[in-house]
Amino acid sequence: MVARAARATDLxxxxxxxxxxxACPRLVTWREEVARTKRAAFRDQEYWGRPVPGFGPADARIGILGLAPAAHGGNRTGRIFTGDRSGDVLFAALHRAGLANQPTSVAADDGLALRHTRIFAAVRCAPPDNKPTPAERDTCAPWLHREVTLIRPTLRVVVALGAFAWAAWWPVVRAVYGQRPPTPRPAFGHGAHWSGGSAPELLGCYHVSQQNTFTGRLTPQMLDTVFARAKQLAGVD
Known part of the structure; x- marks a missing residue:
C-alpha cells in the first residue's frame, strides 16, 4: 500500500x-458489513462500502482534513461528507463562504463542485463507532501524505476538523515538507492556529459532528469565522 500510494501520478x-x-482488516469487515445490512432508510440503495477518496480540485489552496467517512454517509455514497448531517453542516458553510457551488451534498452525482478547496480524511474507511485506532490512522497515512504531496504546489492552509485530524497533520509536516513538527505539539482547539516553515498554515475547528452541532458547541457563525480566516490565509477572494 505504501508503494502504491507513492506511485500515484495524479489525484x-x-x-x-x-x-x-x-490494508486494515477491522475496517474492511465493518465497511462491508454496513454496506450489506444498510440502514432502513437506505435499504433500496446500493452502498459504496469501500474506502472514500478525497474530493475537490487539484489546485486547491485550502485543505479540509476530517476524521473518517460516516458509515451511512460517505461509506454509502462514495463521497466524503456526503449524505449525512455532518456534511449538511459543512457544505452549507462552504457555500456561504463561496467555496462550494451549492449548500447540500446528498449524492456523488448531485452536481456539487468545490472552489479552491479539497476535502480528505485521516482514515479513508468508515470505522466502528466513528473511532479509528491510532494504528489504523498510521496505516492509512501514506494516502494522506501522497494527496498532500500532489496538491502541495498550491496548498496554503489546512483546516483540521477535530483533535484526531489535528494530530494526524503533524506526520504530514515531517513526511511531505521535511520539517520537524513543533515540540510540544500545539494544543487543538477551535480557532487554534499554527504556522511554521514551508508547511501550510493549520487551523483548528470543532468537528461538524451532530454531537457538536446539535448541542451548540459548534455554531454556523463559528464555522463562518474559521472559513473566512482560511480564505484570508490562502489568499482566496
Missing amino acids: ADLDGAVSDCF
Whole structure:
C-alpha cells in the first residue's frame, strides 16, 4: 500500500488506488458489513462500502482534513461528507463562504463542485463507532501524505476538523515538507492556529459532528469565522 500510494501520478490515479485498499482488516469487515445490512432508510440503495477518496480540485489552496467517512454517509455514497448531517453542516458553510457551488451534498452525482478547496480524511474507511485506532490512522497515512504531496504546489492552509485530524497533520509536516513538527505539539482547539516553515498554515475547528452541532458547541457563525480566516490565509477572494 505504501508503494502504491507513492506511485500515484495524479489525484485521479490516487483516488482509484485509495478505493481499492484492503490494508486494515477491522475496517474492511465493518465497511462491508454496513454496506450489506444498510440502514432502513437506505435499504433500496446500493452502498459504496469501500474506502472514500478525497474530493475537490487539484489546485486547491485550502485543505479540509476530517476524521473518517460516516458509515451511512460517505461509506454509502462514495463521497466524503456526503449524505449525512455532518456534511449538511459543512457544505452549507462552504457555500456561504463561496467555496462550494451549492449548500447540500446528498449524492456523488448531485452536481456539487468545490472552489479552491479539497476535502480528505485521516482514515479513508468508515470505522466502528466513528473511532479509528491510532494504528489504523498510521496505516492509512501514506494516502494522506501522497494527496498532500500532489496538491502541495498550491496548498496554503489546512483546516483540521477535530483533535484526531489535528494530530494526524503533524506526520504530514515531517513526511511531505521535511520539517520537524513543533515540540510540544500545539494544543487543538477551535480557532487554534499554527504556522511554521514551508508547511501550510493549520487551523483548528470543532468537528461538524451532530454531537457538536446539535448541542451548540459548534455554531454556523463559528464555522463562518474559521472559513473566512482560511480564505484570508490562502489568499482566496
